[in-house]
Amino acid sequence: MLAPRLPVIGWRTFAGAAQVDQHSLLDHPRHLPTTSGRAAILLALECLNVGPGDLVLLPSYHCPTMVSPVKTLGADAAFYPIDEHGVPRLDWLSAHGPAHPKALLVPHYFGLPQPMDAVRAWCDARGIALIEDCAHAMFGRAGARPIGSWGDVAIASLTKFFPTPEGGILALNRADLTLPPLTPAGRIEQVKAASDILHMGATHDRLTGLNRLIRGAFALKSALRRVVSGGGAPAAPSQYGELDESSEIDANMALIDLPLSHRALTRASGWISRRVPRRRIVEARRRNYALFTEAFSGxxxxxxxxxxxxPDCAPYVFPLWVRTPDPGYLEMRRLGVPVSRWDRLWPGVPALPGDAGKAWSHHVLQLACHQDLTDADLRRIVEQVERLFIAPAR
Incomplete structure (x- = not known):
């Protein structure tokens, strides 16, 4: 049984206290559920009136989903360096940054809150809108403010923290900005979202008593579909329709589906994000992060x-620096170990002095540490890292 790359629903999903001390972006007073984090970025840019001829500053270490919304709206992207903690190099931006950018996007990498007071002051002094990217950071505080409270706009991703097949958040902090209207999801989209949630839980054996029944129903559905369509091999199960890595990257580097970006979140995904108890999410992720820290230190x-x-955060992944990541990384992917790497940067990212971003894109592996990994899953991740990357003791 492969370990899930993202959270999946199971009976344990609803265990534990509903609330936790950490602030959540779901508690933001002016937030809007969206279909994805990428859609939330596009909607954030539209709220800021970013369009053709405008320039958006993006970090050198990035997922293509940060860039594709900018390109979809016809705007230009320029890349800035980050330091060894993932903080924007404001000194470089002040001395060498392009003139008159419309917005600056700053992520809280891996779910660890970045210091934002200096970034906020830098943007205010220049009249630049700040987009706070909380796709990795659903919970916690960044300095004196809750996550998502520093930017003119903030965005987040539900799928990284909750067992949903889709979902993001757009949050507004400026009084002059207005949440956009979204088109309701259709009946087929509503049913598909609910069925995908159950299917992934059963695929990973998390719904004891219902796993065989649900898997059998989906197998029958696939068989009937093949008969109607004239045959063909059944598709391998994957998490919420996840593409293979190369196809997923190519899709993320394409322009965005505008109607989907302006569609409302399905009811099932919204219900999960609102009703799932949060304490287990936060505590399990922190525990798993600590386990990996101990396993890989020294x-x-x-x-x-x-x-x-x-102390006040819930990590999305565990970032592991690997001296020689290849070919071991591809072997981990082949074995189904829940790991990723941002090694396909957007074309044209320059080599910048004092930048940690390009080195991170090669050497940093993002290990899953979410709440739905079992002890066996965690042991297997540690074992594969030790086998593929850690030099044996002499």
Whole structure:
């Protein structure tokens, strides 16, 4: 049984206290559920009136989903360097940044809150809109403010923290900005979202007593579809229709589906994000992050990129620096280990002085540490890292 790359629904999903001390973007007073984090970025740019001829500053270390909304709206992207903690190099931007950017996007990498007061002051002094990217950071505080409260706009991703097949958040902090209207999801989209939630839970054996029944129903559905369509091999199960890595990257680097970006979140996905107890999410992720920190500290060939976990956050992934990541990374993917790497940067990212971003894109592996990994899943991740990347003791 492959470990899930993202959270999946199971009976344990509804265990534990509903609330937790950490602030959540779902508690933001002016937030709008969207179909994805990428859609939320596009809607944020539209709220800021970003369009053709405008320039948006983006970090050198990025997922293509940060860039494609900018390109979809006909705007230009320029890339800035980050330091060894993932903080924007404001000194470089002040001395060498392009003139008159419309917006600056700053992520809280891996779910660890970045200091934002200096970034906020830098943007205010220049009249630049700040987009706070909380796709990795659903919970916690960044300095004196809750996550998502620093930017003119903030965005987040539900799928990274909740067992939903889709979902993002757009949050507005400026009084002059207005949440956009969205088109309701259709009946087929509503049913598909609900069925995908159950299917992935059963695929990973998390719904004891219903797993065989649900898997059998989906197998029958697939068989009937093949008969109607004239045959063909059944599709391999994957998490919420996840593409293989190369196809997923190519899709993320394409322009965005505008109607989908302006569609409302399905009821099932919204219900999950509102009703699932949060304490288990936060506590399990922090526990798993600490487990990986202990397992990989002081080892030859790897080290935790950011070993100190701030007290008020819930990590999305565990960033592991690997001295020689290839070909071991592809072997981990082949084996179904829940790991990813942002190694396909948008074309044209320059080599910048003092930039950690390009090195991170090669050496940093993002290990899943979410709440629905079992102890066996965690052991297997550690074992594969030790086998593929850690030099044996002499």
């Amino acid at each position: 080892r030859d060939g790897v080290h935790p990129l950011l070993p100190i976990l701030p």
